[in-house]
Amino acid sequence: MNDDVLLALSYKTERAASRRLMAAGLSAPEALRRTLTMSAGRQGLAALLAGRAALQQHEKARADARAAAQALRRTPPLQSATPWRGWFDGAAHPNPGRCGIGALLLGPDGQRVELAQAAGDGNSSEAEYRALIALLQAAVDCGAHGLTVHGDSRVVIDDMALAAHVAAPSLRPLHGAAHALLAQLDDVRLRWIPRHKNGAADALSQRASAMHRETPDEH
DSSP states (O other), X not given: OOHHHHHHHOOHHHHHHHHHHHHTTOOHHHHHHHHHHHHHGGXXXXXXXXXXXXXXXXXXXXXXXXHHHHHHHHOOOOOOSXXXXXXXEEEEETTTEEEEEEEEEEXXXXXXXXXXXXXXXXXXXXXXXXXXXXXXXXXXXHTOEEEEEEESOXXXXXXXXXXXXXXXXXXXXHHHHHHHHHTTSEEEEEEEOOGGGOHHHHHHHHHXXXXXXXXXXXX
16 A cells, blocks of 8 residues: 555544654654554454545545535526526546536526436537537426527537538437437527636536546446
């Protein structure tokens, strides 16, 4: 086990105890290892460290989710002249990796749909496309009409403007799914916006990614 890992997973009291062992002549790594072995007891050092690493990851994921929720509350939705407005965002961690998507749909009579969900594996463009599809499906379910969709992915916005036979080959299935939903909606406009103006959808996608990381893989 790397000495830096041992240090990162040790508690303050254990580091203090290891310093006392160092005064008795042990090296810093050996003193800390011996202290942690004593803390582990019958479960063993490996089990102790694995449990602490999992706990740290869990706490980080919860902190990320809280930060994303706070960012969402602070970000005012971009205004639009159309009755219905939507924002989408997707991310892959790593890229390619596990995808998280976020979308926000607002209606003229106070309707509000927030989506933050895992979306399988893929690259960032696939995650963005899946977020758009989720948003369009929500719009269909709500009977939206006169919808402006905002996204910060040039790849997806530009790809959606192309005919199916010239769309990016790797994205064609997603391109087709998105256009099939567009066909069920009246008067939809897709608009690119810079990332800093897509804060609400970004916060939802980050919340989804945090929940995705918090959920262990099934084997």
